[in-house]
Amino acid sequence: MNADYLELSDVRVSFDGFLAVDGVSMTVLQGDLRFLIGPNGAGKTTLVDAITGLAPATGSVRFGRTELLGRKVHRIARLGIGRTFQTASVFEELTVLQNLDIAAGAGRGPLTLLRARSAVPDAVAEALETVGLSARRDEKAGVLAHGQKQWLEIGMLLVQNSRVLLLDEPVAGMSGEEREQTGELLRRVGAERTVVVVEHDMDFMRTFADSVTVLHAGKVLSEGTVAQVQADEGVQEVYLGEAATRKALAAVAEQEGE
Numbered sequence: 679m680n681a682d683y684l685e686l687s688d689v690r691v692s693f694d695g696f697l698a699v700d701g702v703s704m705t706v707l708q709g710d711l712r713f714l715i716g717p718n719g720a721g722k723t724t725l726v727d728a729i730t731g732l733a734p735a736t737g738s739v740r741f742g743r744t745e746l747l748g749r750k751v752h753r754i755a756r757l758g759i760g761r762t763f764q765t766a767s768v769f770e771e772l773t774v775l776q777n778l779d780i781a782a783g784a785g786r787g788p789l790t791l792l793r794a795r796s797a798v799p800d801a802v803a804e805a806l807e808t809v810g811l812s813a814r815r816d817e818k819a820g821v822l823a824h825g826q827k828q829w830l831e832i833g834m835l836l837v838q839n840s841r842v843l844l845l846d847e848p849v850a851g852m853s854g855e856e857r858e859q860t861g862e863l864l865r866r867v868g869a870e871r872t873v874v875v876v877e878h879d880m881d882f883m884r885t886f887a888d889s890v891t892v893l894h895a896g897k898v899l900s901e902g903t904v905a906q907v908q909a910d911e912g913v914q915e916v917y918l919g920e921a922a923t924r925k926a927l928a929a930v931a932e933q934e935g936e
């Protein structure tokens with residue numbers, strides 16, 4: 679079998695001497711839906727920025743045999759590394775189909791793109807089906823529900839042939855039903871791709887993660903199955919510590935409000 683994988687070795691990102699990512703090594707295999715969790719400021723987004731060329735990093739990030747570090751953002755994207763951001767970045771005035779067309783870079787001029795068409799390229803039709811937006815293809819992206827915009831964004835990565843998907847908090851702000859559907863979508867796309875999901879929602883993580891990497895203060899604190907990381911005392915301490923801080927802050931706020 680010729681499966682893809684993403685391999686990080688000793689990745690470091692420094693902001694004026696502050697190590698936001700401090701020697702991270704991890705390997706993510708195709709078909710192994712990986713969740714990247716950790717408290718606020720742990721370095722999760724910065725790590726994704728490093729992989730996608732947005733943050734200058736040292737160490738090594740390889741997609742199979744190809745080194746990504748040191749390459750420009752658009753070159754990394756063209757190599758098949760796709761990402762989403764916490765806020766969906768779709769073209770609200772264009773239809774779902776037009777958004778996918780643009781992402782696919784279908785080689786047509788802007789006027790042709792805006793004209794209604796009967797023939798939809800196979801890759802676009804497949805992406806519409808996968809993300810569950812076939813019935814909404816001619817509607818403006820701006821009228822989609824929050825969750826559907828996130829799905830459209832994932833569809834845009836699919837038509838770009840992204841082999842690696844790095845998704846930053848894909849279920850933030852979603853309803854319970856949208857979360858469930860997003861989880862099923864991630865399972866579908868993750869079966870054939872290498873997927874890393876940055877997430878704060880622990881229930882969502884428990885339900886859908888195949889494996890988990892926990893970051894804390896820029897380092898890998900724990901890694902394994904959901905059960906393994908949940909049983910890890912270091913992880914419990916970090917999360918209990920966070921919960922205690924939140925509780926203390928809430929108590930102070932309450933006192934100040936009295």
Ligand SMILES: Nc1ncnc2c1ncn2[C@@H]1O[C@H](COP(=O)(O)OP(=O)(O)OP(=O)(O)O)[C@@H](O)[C@H]1O
Nearest residue numbers: 693696698716717718719720721722723724725878
């Ligand atoms: N451009 C920057 N310049 C300086 N410091 C930064 C920069 N970007 C991030 N940081 C710092 O790096 C650390 C890691 O931030 P990062 O956003 O990667 O954490 P995170 O785990 O994604 O957090 P969250 O869950 O809150 O999104 C934080 O202390 C943050 O303040």
